[in-house]
Amino acid sequence: MEINLSARDIRAFLAVAQTLSFSQAAQEMHLSQSALSTLISRLEEAIGTRLFDRTTRAVALTAAGEVLAAQAEQLLSDIERAVVAVQDVAAVRRGRVAIAAMPSLAARIIPRLFRNFSARHPDIRLSVVDTLSEPAFELVREGRVDFALTAANPAYTDLDYLPLTTDSFVLLAAPGHPLARGRGKVRFADTLSFPHISMSRHTSVRQYVEAAALQHGFGFHPAYEVDHLATIGAMVIQELGVAALPALAADVIGNPGIVRRPLTEPVIRRSIGLVLRREGSLSPAAEAMLAMLRQQLRKPAA
Numbered sequence: 190m191e192i193n194l195s196a197r198d199i200r201a202f203l204a205v206a207q208t209l210s211f212s213q214a215a216q217e218m219h220l221s222q223s224a225l226s227t228l229i230s231r232l233e234e235a236i237g238t239r240l241f242d243r244t245t246r247a248v249a250l251t252a253a254g255e256v257l258a259a260q261a262e263q264l265l266s267d268i269e270r271a272v273v274a275v276q277d278v279a280a281v282r283r284g285r286v287a288i289a290a291m292p293s294l295a296a297r298i299i300p301r302l303f304r305n306f307s308a309r310h311p312d313i314r315l316s317v318v319d320t321l322s323e324p325a326f327e328l329v330r331e332g333r334v335d336f337a338l339t340a341a342n343p344a345y346t347d348l349d350y351l352p353l354t355t356d357s358f359v360l361l362a363a364p365g366h367p368l369a370r371g372r373g374k375v376r377f378a379d380t381l382s383f384p385h386i387s388m389s390r391h392t393s394v395r396q397y398v399e400a401a402a403l404q405h406g407f408g409f410h411p412a413y414e415v416d417h418l419a420t421i422g423a424m425v426i427q428e429l430g431v432a433a434l435p436a437l438a439a440d441v442i443g444n445p446g447i448v449r450r451p452l453t454e455p456v457i458r459r460s461i462g463l464v465l466r467r468e469g470s471l472s473p474a475a476e477a478m479l480a481m482l483r484q485q486l487r488k489p490a491a
Contacts, residue, residue, distance in 0.1 A: 193235065194232075194235075194264075196265060196268050196269070197228075198228065198232055199261050199264060199265045199268075200218065200265065201214070201218050201220070201225060201228050201229065201232075202229065202232060202240065202257065202258075202261060203258070203261050203262065203265070204217045204218055205225070205229060205241065205248065206250055206254065206257075206258045206261075209247070209248045209249065209250075210248060211225055211226060211229075211243075211248060229241065236253070236257070238251070238253045239251050239253065239254070240253055240254035240257060241254055283312055283313070284313055284314070284472055284473070284474040285313065285314040285315070285316070285474070286306075286313060286314075286315055286316075286335055286472070286474050286475050286478045287315075287316045287317075287318070287333065287334040287335055288315075288316070288317050288318070288334055288335065288336060288337065288338060288478070289317070289318045289319075289320055289324070289325040289328040289329065289334045289336075289337040289338070289339070289464075290317060290318070290319055290320075290325065290337065290338040290339065291319070291320070291321060291322055291325065291338070291339050291340065291393070292319045292320075292321075292418065292441070293418065293435065293437045293438035293440070293441050294338050294339070294437060294461065295317055295319035296319075296441045297437050297440055297441060298338065298437075298482075298485070298486075299317050299319075299338075301485065302478070302481060302482055302485055303315050303317070305481060305485070306477070306478055306481055309481075310474065310477065313474045318333075318334060321391065321392055321393070322339045322340045322342055322392070322393040323342065323391065325337035325338075325339040325464065326339070326342055326344075326345045326348060326464055329348055329464045329465065329466060330345070330347070330348060330466070332466070335471055335472065335475040335478075336463050336464060336465050336471070336475065336479065337463070337464040338353075338461070338462075338463060338464075338482070339393070339461070339462075339464060340393040340397070340459050340460060340461060340462075341459075341460040341462060342393070345464070347467060348464055348465065348466060348467060349463075349464070349465045349466070349467050350462050350463070350464055350465075351462050351463045351465065352460050352461070352462040353461055353462045353463060353482075353483065353486050354461050354462075354486050355458045355459065355460055355461065356435040356436055356437050356438075356458065356459045356460075356461050357435070357436055357451065357452075357456060357457065357458050357459075358397070358398070358401075358433050358434060358435055358436070358452045358456075358457035358458070358459070359433075359434060359435075359436050359439050359449050359450060359451055359452060360375050360380055360431055360432070360433055360449070360450045360451075360452050361421070361422070361425050361431060361432045361433075361434060361439055361442070361447050361448070361449055362425065362431045362447070362448045362450070363425055363426050363427070363428045363446070363447065363448070364446060364447075364448055365428060366383075366428060366431060366448070367383075368380060368383065368431055368448075368450070369448035369450075371450065372448075372450065373450070373451075374450065374451045374452070374453040375450045375451070375452060375453070376452075376453055376454040377401065377402070377405075377407070377433070377452050377453070377454060377455060377457070378405070378407060378454060380431055380433065380452075381402075381407060381408075381409070383430065383431055384411075384412035384413070384429065384430035384431070385409070385410075385411040385412060385413075385430050385431060385432065385433065386411060386412065386413045386415065386421050386424045386425060386429060386430040386431070386432045387409075387411035387413070387414055387415075387432065387433070388414070388415065388416070388421070388434075389414045389415065389416050390414070392416075393459065394434060394435060394438060394459075395414075397435075397457055397459050398433050398457065401455050401457040404455065405454075405455050411430075412429070412430050413429065413430060418434075418438055418441050418442050419442065421434070421442065422442035422443075422444045422447065425444075425447055426444055426446055426447060433452060433457070435459050437461075463479065463482075
């Protein structure tokens with residue numbers, strides 16, 4: 190049995206139940222007495238029983254009316270709380286935003302983004318999953334995060350990728366290394382005669398380096414493969430090899446003793462962008478986060 194009850198129906202019933210007067214309740218509801226009587230009659234018809242005993246002298250709740258009156262205030266309160274909750278979400282006063290990001294982006298971009306967002310929307314819960322590019326796409330696909338900030342991956346044709354910026358690769362070398370003697374650009378081909386320390390094969394960094402090498406007829410065979418940027422930095426400073434990394438990843442290492450030179454011939458650029466589900470819309474909080482992220486990427490870091 191389906192019964193359609195509006196908040197207005199419940200308020201009208203409660204007005205009569207509390208005043209036991211159709212005329213007084215009609216004034217409170219800003220209705221004519223006949224309109225209120227019609228509304229109560231429709232309510233009784235929908236429920237299937239009388240809610241009030243009415244005589245020319247008095248109005249009284251029936252047993253069914255007393256049961257409804259005991260529940261109606263809580264029901265009305267629940268409706269009002271639900272409406273306020275929806276309004277809070279729409280006004281970015283309530284909710285959560287979950288983001289996936291590659292470790293270099295999680296370290297360089299997300300902290301400032303979260304700080305600024307929390308200052309403006311303190312009641313929104315935020316979370317970040319720092320992970321590699323492929324798992325970031327999977328998290329979006331599974332709906333476990335609202336969006337991902339990561340490198341492009343053409344394998345995920347069912348998801349939308351919106352490029353935001355590019356990240357050029359640089360060479361990292363220890364101060365005593367032959368490639369550290371200059372400060373200008375260094376040809377990528379000229380670095381391949383030296384041992385390289387590289388991210389492992391399943392990372393987007395490695396894939397970009399290998400693709401650039403193959404495109405220009407080079408082979409890329411690193412001496413060491415590791416999974417963490419800190420390890421690369423430590424091995425470079427010990428002169429175990431050089432490393433070709435995106436500038437944002439090199440920023441995370443942050444060792445002032447490491448020499449950093451732009452790479453050229455070829456210039457290797459990694460696209461950084463947003464990964465979104467093709468179907469469904471983002472929450473207002475996630476939309477606000479995206480707008481702030483776009484604005485942040487257009488400005489230099491503070």
